[in-house]
Amino acid sequence: MRALVVEDDPLVGDAVRRALTASGYAADHVASAEAAKSALHAENFDLLIVDVGLPKEDGMQFVRGLRARGKVVPVLMLTARDDLQDRVTALDLGADDYLTKPFQVPELLARCRALIRRANSVANPLITFGSLQFDLARKEASAAGQKLDLTHREWSILECLVLNAGHIVSKEKLLSSIANWNDDISPNAVEVYVSRLRTKLGRAALIRAVRGMGYRIDEISAE
C-alpha cells in the first residue's frame, strides 16, 4: 500500500509517515500541495492524508482539484480547526474522512484501514477485515479460511457493518439494508440477526451495540 502524507508541519508529517511505515505502508511525506501534485503525477497512491492548513493552496482546494481531475484515491483530511462546518465542507469537497488535531496514532491508523477497505470494495470484491475475508461478488465470508454459513439477510448486515467499519451504523440503516424487497420487518429483527451473526462470527470479529445509536464492528486484534 502506498500512502502520501501532505502536511506542512515537519513534526506532524514525519510522525504520520513513521506511523504508516510502521504499519506496513510505503509512505511518503511532502509539505505542499504543489509537491503532492508532482508526486501524484509520478506515482500511484492508495491513500492520501492531507492537512487542511497547507501554505499557498490549502488542503480543501487541493482535494477539490484532485476530484475535479477525476482522481478517486481515498483522502483523509487533518485539521487543527474545530468547526463542524469544516468537516461538512471537507466531505462535500470530496474528502472521505476527517480527523481533528490532536489525534492519537491508533485512531489515525484505524481510519486509514477503513478508508482503504472501503475504496477497495469498489474495485476488488475480495476484502479483509481482521481475520475475516469477504468476497463481495459471491456474497461469501470466511473466518480464518473457514467459510461462514450466512443467510442472505445476515450477509447484508455484515456487509453493511464491515463497509462502514470504524463508524456506528444505525439500526435504521441496517434495517434498510435487509428490507429491500417490500418486506415488513420490525426494527427488532435487526437485533435478532445481529445476535445470530455474533454466534456465527465467534471470535473472528466483534459486533458491539452502542446504546441508543446502533452497531459497530470491531476487529479483534490477534493476541
Next chain:
Amino acid sequence: MRSPQNERARSIKRRLFALLLVPSVLVLAAGTLSDYFSAVTPIREAYDQSLIDGALAVAANVRLDASDRPVLTLPPEAVAILRADSSDAVYYRVSDATGELIAGDASLPEAPRSNTNPSRADAVYLGEPIRVISYRTYTNAGRLTISVAETTHKRDGVRRNILSSALAVDFMELGLVFALIGIGARLALSPLREVQEQIAQRSARDLAPLPLDRVPLEIRGIVGTLNRLFNTVSESATAQRRFLESAAHQLRTPLTGIQAQLELMAADEADVSKQQRLTFILDAARRLTHTTQQLLTLARSEEAANLQWELAEVSLPLIVENIVADRLAAADLAGVDLGAEIAPAGVKGVGWLLSEAVGNLANNAIAHSPRGAQVTVRCGTERGAPFIEVTDSGVGVAPEERDRVFERFVRGSNARGLGSGLGLAIVKEVAQLHGASIDIDAGPDGKGTRVTLRFPAVSAPPRPACASIASASFADAQRS
C-alpha cells in the same frame, strides 16, 4: 439603575412641555389683561360722559336771583331725574368762585383741577367709593364749579362681568394650548422614540450600524457615535476571535506532532526505563494539549469573543452522535457503557462550541463512573424547548458543591483523574452564549450526576429535526 426621579428630570418631553407652557401662560395672561383694559376704558368713558352730561345740565340751570345771588333753578322733578339710578346713588354739588355752596350735597368732594375740564377723580363719599367729575365754568351767574358723582356699583359689576368672561375664555384657551403642546411634543419626539425602539429591539450581539436616513437631525450625531462604537466593538471582537483561532491553530499543530512522535517513540523503545520516561512525557504532552484546548475553548466561548459568530441551525442529534462515537474508545477503556437517547432537537447556536460542551460533560461522566456503570447522552425537545442531558451513575457531585463546580479551576472533592477544572466552566459559558439554563443534580436513582442544558423554546414544537430547523429559519425570515 435608573430611578423614576431621574427619568422625570431628564425627560425631554417634560422639558419641552414646561418650556412651552410657561411662556404660553404668560402671553395668555397679558392678552387677558389687555382685553380687560380695552373693554373697561370705553365703558368708564361712557359712564363718565353721563355724569358730564348731568353736570352740563346742572350748569345750564344756575341763574342769578333777584338779589344777584346765583341759585339753581332746576325743578325738584328734574333733580329727581338726575339722581335716579337703579343701582348707584348720584350726588351733586354746585359752588361759586369762593367755594360757597349754592346747591346740592354740601360735603361732596371735588375732582381736583386737571388739564381737562371737566376733571375726573375717584374718591370716597359717605364711606363708599365714588366717581366724581367737576365742571368749572363761567356763566352769567359768575364762576361756578359743578360736581356730579355716583357710587361705583354699576361700574364694578360691569368690570367683574368683563373680567370673569375674559378669565373663562383664558382658561379655555389655556386648556387648548396645554393639549396642543402635549400632542405637539409627542409628535415631535416620535422619531426619537422610533430610534429608541429600534435599538431596544436589537439583540445584544447585533453590531450592525443603525440606519441613519430616518434618524432626526438632532440625534444623528449620537446615533453616528453609536454606530462608530458598534463598529469598534465588532472590529475588536473579530480581532479577538481571529487571534484565538490562530492561537488554537498554532498551538495545536506542534502539540499534535509532539504527541504523535512520543507515541511512536514509546512504542518502538526497547529499553524499559527509557520507554517509561517517554510515557511520562507523553502523558504530560497529552495533559498540556488538553489544558491548552480547554483554555482556548473557554476564551472562545465567552460572550465577548462571540459577538460576531454567525449563529447557525445546529442539530443536537448530530452533536450527540458525534460525541458518543468519539468517546466510545475512552468509555471502553474505563469499562463504562456509553450510550445515547436521541430525539429530534435543533437550536440556533455555534456547533463546535456545543460539541465541546457536550464532550466535556461526557468526559466528566466517563471519568467519574466506576467500571460497569452507564453513561447516557440524551437530547430531545420538551414542551418546545430543546435539551441536552448527560447522566452517569458515578461518584456524583455533593449538593453543596453543585454551584461551585461550574467555576474555573474548581474541581469537586470527589473528582478523579487529572482534569483541568475548566470543563464545566466551558459548559457554563457555552450555555450562557446559547441562552440555555444548566441544571445539575443526582442521577435517575439518586446516584451519580445528571447535568441538563435546557435551551430556549422555539416557537413551533418541532416534529422531525429537519422540520424544526426549517420552521425556525422561517420564523427568522418573518422576523427580519
